[in-house]
Amino acid sequence: SSLTNSRTKTARGNVLIYGPIIRVSPHEVHIVDLEFLDTIYSSSKARNKDPWRVKTLDVAQSVGDSADHELHRRRRASLVPFFSKPAVSKIERVIKQKLYSLHDVFDVYKFEGRPINLCDLYFGFTQDIVKNYCFGHDEELISDMGRAKQARNQLTTFMMHSHINVHFGWINRTLRKLPAAMLKFASPGLYEFQSFAKKLFGLILLVLDEQNKTTANRSDGHAIPTLFHELRDSNLLPAGDKTATRLLNEAILIVTAGSESLHKSLFIIHYHLLDNPDVLRKLRAELRLVAIDASWNDLERLPYLTAVIAEGNRLNFGLTGRNSRNAPHEDLKYGEYVIPAGTPMSTMSMFVNCNEELYPDPWTFRPERWLDGVANERRKFMMSFGKGARRCLGVNLAHMIMYKTIAKVSTYNLDLYQTDARDVIFLHEYMTAQPRLDSKGVRAVVKDTRYMDDCNKGFH
Numbered sequence: 001s002s003l004t005n006s007r008t009k010t011a012r013g014n015v016l017i018y019g020p021i022i023r024v025s026p027h028e029v030h031i032v033d034l035e036f037l038d039t040i041y042s043s044s045k046a047r048n049k050d051p052w053r054v055k056t057l058d059v060a061q062s063v064g065d066s067a068d069h070e071l072h073r074r075r076r077a078s079l080v081p082f083f084s085k086p087a088v089s090k091i092e093r094v095i096k097q098k099l100y101s102l103h104d105v106f107d108v109y110k111f112e113g114r115p116i117n118l119c120d121l122y123f124g125f126t127q128d129i130v131k132n133y134c135f136g137h138d139e140e141l142i143s144d145m146g147r148a149k150q151a152r153n154q155l156t157t158f159m160m161h162s163h164i165n166v167h168f169g170w171i172n173r174t175l176r177k178l179p180a181a182m183l184k185f186a187s188p189g190l191y192e193f194q195s196f197a198k199k200l201f202g203l204i205l206l207v208l209d210e211q212n213k214t215t216a217n218r219s220d221g222h223a224i225p226t227l228f229h230e231l232r233d234s235n236l237l238p239a240g241d242k243t244a245t246r247l248l249n250e251a252i253l254i255v256t257a258g259s260e261s262l263h264k265s266l267f268i269i270h271y272h273l274l275d276n277p278d279v280l281r282k283l284r285a286e287l288r289l290v291a292i293d294a295s296w297n298d299l300e301r302l303p304y305l306t307a308v309i310a311e312g313n314r315l316n317f318g319l320t321g322r323n324s325r326n327a328p329h330e331d332l333k334y335g336e337y338v339i340p341a342g343t344p345m346s347t348m349s350m351f352v353n354c355n356e357e358l359y360p361d362p363w364t365f366r367p368e369r370w371l372d373g374v375a376n377e378r379r380k381f382m383m384s385f386g387k388g389a390r391r392c393l394g395v396n397l398a399h400m401i402m403y404k405t406i407a408k409v410s411t412y413n414l415d416l417y418q419t420d421a422r423d424v425i426f427l428h429e430y431m432t433a434q435p436r437l438d439s440k441g442v443r444a445v446v447k448d449t450r451y452m453d454d455c456n457k458g459f460h
């Protein structure tokens with residue numbers, strides 16, 4: 001196809017000065033070639049992560065940081081059933097309740113006339129939902145923007161240490177041995193992260209103590225199996241993988257991966273909707289076609305909403321660093337080069353998600369690009385959720401939350417407040433995309449939450 005030809009041209013020519021294959025360190029090659037993505041991130045062949053790289057988040061025993069292919073496969077298999085579409089659909093009711101809380105927060109800010117910080121709001125909102133999914137209850141961060149801000153800042157600070165973790169892991173290991181009061185002084189980011197981990201550890205111990213229960217009772221009276229109760233009872237995991245420490249590592253990964261990436265997609269999308277009245281108008285017109293309280297199933301059928309979500313995810317970029325894999329049992333060939341078995345090979349999501357041939361004017365938010373004849377081709381290459389056997393496990397959960405949330409908040413009338421593109425754009429690489437470092441977040445003044453001014457449908 002013409003797309004295939006132009007991809008090759010880009011990979012070999014105008015965008016890249018060097019490459020498409022570069023030896024970026026004594027032991028790693030970096031390759032920018034869309035045609036080679038499925039080889040690096042294979043779904044069927046054994047691919048290890050680089051043990052050196054997985055030190056970034058420092059949760060060694062989690063599924064995401066299980067460097068060895070077989071170990072990763074076993075741990076992932078225990079989680080897969082829980083992230084399927086039918087499994088995720090079971091908590092649509094929880095999402096609905098959280099959306100009511102979200103609505104209440106918007107109403108309070110409307111009443112007070114203060115700008116709302118959408119970054120903090122969506123961080124609290126998503127972390128509550130993910131914790132609920134994991135444990136059956138949460139900290140209700142959404143009802144306390146101060147705590148939501150603190151939790152978001154704490155994770156951002158921790159992620160900004162990710163490069164130091166890779167190169168000087170001993171610093172964190174040493175700091176962790178300090179008494180809490182000294183750690184707070186020496187490394188506030190790590191101290192906050194340790195407090196977060198301590199709370200999760202308490203929840204894991206509770207799950208392990210409640211041996212007789214397989215479900216958690218939620219406040220609405222419905223008992224839904226939760227992820228960590230299921231893991232505790234899973235036949236797919238050996239006893240060694242059910243220890244409190246191993247489960248804590250899993251919980252840290254899932255709660256941070258869930259809230260960090262998901263809240264970003266939400267605030268990126270909401271910013272662009274507020275910044276592009278035409279896009280917002282088209283979206284609202286489409287939403288008129290479905291019921292106010294449409295299900296995820298119905299919302300997924302809406303092409304423009306689907307395009308808005310895909311474009312927000314594209315500009316999220318997922319993991320932004322060099323995400324390497326190695327083929328432990330086979331030598332691979334790239335053009336004239338042989339890549340010996342065990343050699344880390346990497347690429348970066350930005351090179352794919354901002355490939356100018358695939359996405360002309362790539363830094364512009366343009367949902368329409370997902371509606372043309374080659375949109376399905378593009379979908380194959382999107383790297384925001386990763387690729388292959390280690391692709392994001394939370395895709396379905398993320399999509400359900402995004403569809404339900406964007407459908408709801410896009411009907412509110414908000415004006416951006418002292419916010420511009422530098423508050424959402426990828427400017428710094430700290431494992432995930434960070435905007436300008438002095439950003440105060442995406443802020444907006446809430447004008448109305450009850451109706452859509454250019455749609456004639458009211459809110460209940």
Ligand code: HEM
Binds near residue numbers: 064065076261313
């Ligand atoms: C828009 C939202 C999200 C984005 C952009 C995203 C992105 C990613 C990416 C790029 C990876 C691949 C990491 C790699 O290559 O090693 C990943 C892995 C993962 N994600 Fe997500 N994620 C999102 C939401 C979620 C949610 C809501 C959850 C769960 C609550 C989740 C759980 C995970 C887990 C457990 C892994 C590790 C999978 C494995 O190693 O097998 N993610 N995510």
